[in-house]
Amino acid sequence: MKRRYGKRNGQRSAAKQRQGERSEPFSGSVRDLNSQGHGVVARDDGRVFFVPGVWPGEEGVFEVTGTKGRIGFAQALKLTHPSPDRIDPPCPHHGFSGEYCGGCPWQFMSYPAQLQAKATRVTSALAGLCQDELIAPIWGSPQALGYRNRAQFKSDGKQLGYMAAGSRNIVDITVCPILNERNQQTLADLRQRLPEPAWRPARQRAWSTLHIDDDVTADTITPEQRRPFRQGNTEQNQRMIQWLEAQLAALNAPPAAVELFAGSGNFTQVMAKYCSSVLAVDSFAPAIEELAARELRGVTATCADLARRDGVSQLDAQCENATLLVLDPPRDGFAEMGALLSRAVELNTALYISCDLATYRRDAQILLASGFALESVQPVDLFPQTPHVELLSVLRR
Numbered sequence: 001m002k003r004r005y006g007k008r009n010g011q012r013s014a015a016k017q018r019q020g021e022r023s024e025p026f027s028g029s030v031r032d033l034n035s036q037g038h039g040v041v042a043r044d045d046g047r048v049f050f051v052p053g054v055w056p057g058e059e060g061v062f063e064v065t066g067t068k069g070r071i072g073f074a075q076a077l078k079l080t081h082p083s084p085d086r087i088d089p090p091c092p093h094h095g096f097s098g099e100y101c102g103g104c105p106w107q108f109m110s111y112p113a114q115l116q117a118k119a120t121r122v123t124s125a126l127a128g129l130c131q132d133e134l135i136a137p138i139w140g141s142p143q144a145l146g147y148r149n150r151a152q153f154k155s156d157g158k159q160l161g162y163m164a165a166g167s168r169n170i171v172d173i174t175v176c177p178i179l180n181e182r183n184q185q186t187l188a189d190l191r192q193r194l195p196e197p198a199w200r201p202a203r204q205r206a207w208s209t210l211h212i213d214d215d216v217t218a219d220t221i222t223p224e225q226r227r228p229f230r231q232g233n234t235e236q237n238q239r240m241i242q243w244l245e246a247q248l249a250a251l252n253a254p255p256a257a258v259e260l261f262a263g264s265g266n267f268t269q270v271m272a273k274y275c276s277s278v279l280a281v282d283s284f285a286p287a288i289e290e291l292a293a294r295e296l297r298g299v300t301a302t303c304a305d306l307a308r309r310d311g312v313s314q315l316d317a318q319c320e321n322a323t324l325l326v327l328d329p330p331r332d333g334f335a336e337m338g339a340l341l342s343r344a345v346e347l348n349t350a351l352y353i354s355c356d357l358a359t360y361r362r363d364a365q366i367l368l369a370s371g372f373a374l375e376s377v378q379p380v381d382l383f384p385q386t387p388h389v390e391l392l393s394v395l396r397r
């Protein structure tokens, strides 16, 4: 086992050890993974610790690195029973302390084992919402590396990279194997410019952010200029679009639709083909402008903050006649689901695309309480080497 922990675990500074807290190394086994993809290990006194870089079923000796409220943090000193699915991490920056990148916490596991863990997380997150048989086998990514079509680099003018594991330091990144070729080239080109005074952060900030994707080059990037959202894995996005198209094609008649968190129209372009009308909503004005400029048939693009109740209540009255809801929120989910349902009383089908299991569960419960039932769930892996998982789900009244 390569430790890649370093002398100081970042959690030490963030989470102080309490007075009187037991700190001697302890033996234990990893019983689960938390939502950040870290192992969950219980000590013999029942105290639970989160441990990066370990996998369910592994046993070892652990050292406490800190506590924060009821949560304990630890690192593995030695694994007495390592998983047979361990691999050498493909990235030189992978690790779990302030000198390593915090981006891909699962690089030490084989890709099939990662997929299995994601499928297990989905099943347990949806327990009680639907029968397990409604959850389809996860769609793995065709590429476990070299897939990522966007990134946010941090720079202080001297270094360029990502945020460190467990701290808010920048880790200088020379290569990033999860980026696609185009973005790897942009990273290499940007690094040629270091040191770059134009990337120094504004006062009181630790860094500037450089948003990159397939449509920018090192010469066209402006620090802090956010780009419209795009799904981070191009091939998996195509599958998501095909899934959506199949759902729409199976409807009896072209529905009036409301699409929330539409971005610049990744899904709207398909909806325009099958729906009589689409009210497409997003809070990011440049994305809505891009969508409006496409002049898709029957689509009204509108800017609103859907995290606010008044954002929902001020939506065009068009939403009141909608029978189809398509939504693809950020990780916060759509906490105002209840407000929408009390306005859009004609809704009979919801296609909910989610990137967060906890908020999905919360929002789906609101739909179920108002007469919807979960009909199918398709998990999709857009982000290999990380614990993230997407859900494509159909709910019907």
Ligand SMILES: C[S@@+](CC[C@H](N)C(=O)[O-])C[C@H]1O[C@@H](n2cnc3c(N)ncnc32)[C@H](O)[C@@H]1O
Binding pocket: 229, 230, 231, 261, 262, 263, 264, 265, 266, 267, 281, 282, 283, 284, 287, 304, 305, 306, 307, 308, 328, 329, 330, 355
């Ligand atoms: C997961 S992305 C989905 C975008 C689009 N469906 C796509 O596939 O490209 C989430 C979108 O939610 C938007 N968003 C984030 N917070 C929002 C809010 N409070 N109100 C409305 N839209 C929001 C973002 O601008 C982003 O476009």
